[in-house]
Amino acid sequence: MAQAAPPGIDPDEFLEAMAEDTYEIVAGLELVTPVLVTSVPGLDEIVWPGTEVITIGEDEPLKDVLARLEGDQVAVVSADAPDLPPLLIGKLFRELGRAEITVCPAEGGGAVAMACALPAPAWAAPDLDAYDAVKDLRAQAPGPRRVATTPGWHRLRTPQDVERLDPGLEGWDNTRALVTAR
Secondary structure (H helix, E strand, O other), X not given: OHHHOOOOOOHHHHHHHHHHHHHHHHHOOXXXXXXXXXXXXXXXXXXXXXXXXXXXXXXXOHXXXXXXXXXXXXXXXXXOOOOOOHHHHHHHHHHOOOOOEEEEEEOOOOEEEEEEEOOOOOOOOOOOOOOOHHHHHHHHOOOHHXXXXXXXXXXXXXXXHHHHOOOOOOOOHHHXXXXXXX
């Protein structure tokens, strides 16, 4: 994620700002308990007191991460979506009423977020960075209707992607402060 920092912005500060904004989106949702899952040292400083922090390996498969989580349902949100509308996370959970996994696809490939019941379906090996995460999951599923989608969004993966941030949207305060200060 640090590679998405625009010129003149410290990559580590940019990564932290995006992750904090994304965390704030999730932490502000009703009936949701946020958990920070990270392979980046020091990010535990961005969470509210009492938030569980799970440290993972850089290349730990999402399937293994899901096996470490507790709860009835889970949504995994990529930290490089600091302006993700909370409504899209809610839609992920709503779609679990008709599918085992729901995916919010990312513009340009991959996924912004996904949700499933816990334990996660044994057939699923989700990857938010797979070029066509929905197609891959549907190929793994015993039936294609076990994977639902919501409207898509964008992720910040290159310096040019900051142009996708909508100044009219609320939130993304930390990322906004860095981008507008340059």
